[in-house]
Amino acid sequence: MAHCPISEMVSPGSRSLMGMKSFRSPTTRAMTPPLSGGVYIQATPTIGLALDGSYASVDQSDDSNMGDVERWAIDGSVQWAPVSGFVLAADVGYSSTEFDNNPFTTDIDNDGETIDALLFGVRLQRTF
DSSP states (O other), X not given: OOOOOHHHHSOTTXXXXXXXXXXXXXXXXXXXXXXXXXXXXXXXXXXXXXXXXXXXXXXXXXXXXXOOEEEEEEEEEEEEEEETTEEEEEEEEEEEEEESSOTTOOOSSOOOEEEEEEEEEEEEEEOO
């Protein structure tokens, strides 16, 4: 397989934002640069807290099967390190994805749908 630098995969009409180029497919009219951010706080020597969020919006052309897509998410976690090199963590997150025309549904009218997800995870991590 030939090597293809990312700069060649970006269409000539893409805009640059702080040196980063956005990807466009032939059906994408506009894409809001994805926004994301987070914060981590070491609350005590053994407990850490994290919170992060993200937002993305894609404006597809009218002949796209998916239509416009908008998604935002928020995630929080707590981690505890009872001993050096071992972490127990719990994570909870919520996301909302809105499709103008959802290709993943069997609805006959298919005039748009919002998919909400609430996720929970537990992590045990040992660092050597």
